[in-house]
Amino acid sequence: MSEQINPPQTQDHQPGRETEMHPKPEYMPRYPGSGRLADKVAIITGGDSGIGRAAAVLFAREGAQVALVYLEETEDAAITADAVKREGREALLLRGDVADKAFCEAVVGQVIENFGKLDVVVNNAAEQHPQEELGDISPEQLRETFETNFFGYVYLTQAALPYLQEGAAIINTTSITAYRGSPSLVDYASTKGAIVAFTRSLSAQLAEKNIRVNAVAPGPIWTPLIPATFPADKVAEFGASQPLKRPGQPNEVAPSYLFLACEDSSYITGQVLHPNGGEVING
Incomplete structure (x- = not known):
């Protein structure tokens, strides 16, 4: 059995609320800004908490105005x-x-x-619902998971494309589960695999317009989605099996989004970054 990393806790509603977590995820940037997103405008879905919150604050520190898209977590969004x-x-x-x-x-x-x-468009909103058997995934769950995790990425990108100019960036949140799978999150992992293919395909389509499309595949990160997904004992040991023996914090993932959003990555498109605590992923 893995050792306890965080106090056991659960939440009964997805995608979860950061205000109810203990300890709170770390989201503040670790270093001063240098204007890498000066005068830019970014949309971040799932921007109220977790990785979305950390990316939003980091983008702002680097000079961007930010639109925060969220489902219903008004208190988290206000923070x-x-x-x-x-x-x-x-x-x-x-x-x-x-x-x-x-x-x-x-x-x-x-x-x-x-x-x-x-x-900059950051497609980040997601939901996940564990099921130990494939047959337990209902048509409703399958549809809802794909509609949030994949269809939503396509819809927002379709809406954004007429306004994106040369040098714009689209960043999609996939997952470590797209590469190694997850026996209890088959539908969720499948949406994340679709996001990898979407990223690679769209990057090729938009390359001639110099609009870059990349993705980030986080490993176990301490966000509200975790206590809103797993039982308390699993939450307590979440991340302990990674080489770094702990879950990552949102502010350890946000710099990947900043890198892909700014000119530092001007020669990178169709790629995926892997902030996952040391697990080697082929992809």
Whole structure:
């Protein structure tokens, strides 16, 4: 049995609330900004908490205005917006379900109306529901998981593309499970595999426009999705099996998004970064 890393805890609603976690995930950037996203505008789905929150605050520190798309976690979203504002940038809060194509179109419309442009799209919202047997995955669960985790990425990107100019960046959140699988998260891992293929295919389609499309495949990261997914004993030992013997913190993942969003990665497209605590992944 793995050793306890965090206190046992669960939440009964996805995608979970950061306000209810203990200890709280670490999301503040670790270093001063250097203007790498100066005057840029970014959309981040799942931007209220976890990796999305950490990326939003880091983007703001580097000079970006940020639109935070979230499902219903109003308190978490307000905390993230306040953190963005403390970095001297504007945060636009947009509540709704990315599985709704019309909502994704409305998000982009409001971003253009508010900021006048769009430079970076971070598709990050996700849900996951463990099932030990394939037959236990209901049609409703399968549909909802794909609609949030994959269809939402396509819908938002479709809505954003008419406004993205040369040099823009699209960043998709996939997962370590896309590469090594997950026996209890078959449908979730499948959506993350689809995201890898989506990233590679779209990068080829948009290369001639100099719009870069990349992805990040986090390993076990301490976010609200974890206590909202697993039983308390599994949450307590979450991340202990990784080579670094712990889960990652959101602010250890956010720099991967910054790198892919800014000009530091101007010769990188169709690729996936792997902040996963040391697990070697072929992909």
